[in-house]
Amino acid sequence: MSAPAPLPELPVLPVTFRPTRTRVVLLTVGAALFAVLVVVALLLPALTAGERSVFMITGLFFFLVLLLLSRPKVVAAPDGVTVVNLTTTRRLEWAEVLRVNLRPGDPWVHLDLADGTSLPAMGIQPGIAKAQAISDARTLRALTEAYGTGQDAA
Incomplete structure (x- = not known):
């Protein structure tokens, strides 16, 4: 059994994730x-x-x-996450995001929310740059774990 991947260092917020390529x-x-x-x-x-x-x-x-x-992006700021998809923008507090999912075969990241729904975050998609999308998803997951607990991660 292999060891889990190490958590990435938390970036300085705000940080924007988008499929640049x-x-x-x-x-x-x-x-x-x-x-x-x-x-x-x-x-x-x-x-x-x-x-x-x-x-x-x-x-x-x-x-x-x-x-x-080309519009989708995910912006992580100290006070929450903004998910910009094709035609919608949704602002979430960190506590609203329970989990960040990017399973094999998924076209983009999905955020599991506290209200029991799932929100697609099209700003992180493994289409052309799979390694970058995986890295971005791990970073967003680490930010969610750090900020979503109600504690400052600074």
Whole structure:
């Protein structure tokens, strides 16, 4: 039986966890797609002004969707945790977070809450950077254990 992984050192708060590589990929693809559609709209001589604007608006729409997909993050501060998902933001006190879960195959971290529910925290996801997500989940778990007991971890 192997020894459990050592708990990470607690970072100085506030700390933000987000899938940085995924965010870079999404924003780069969105900007490139928008640029290509604008260039195509401007270079095709057979297009009317309305068709050109539709090309540009479509490029802007795709960019905005990818921007929305790059939004998730988890911010740990001395007074609690803020979970920003695609369209929602939820502020939690440390005592509300009972457990931080990232099981094999999970698309992101889940927080078990004191009210008996579970909250997805999409800001920590193992998609492209699995090792970073595991490290972030361990750090958030250590912060939850340190601050969630009602004691200062400073």
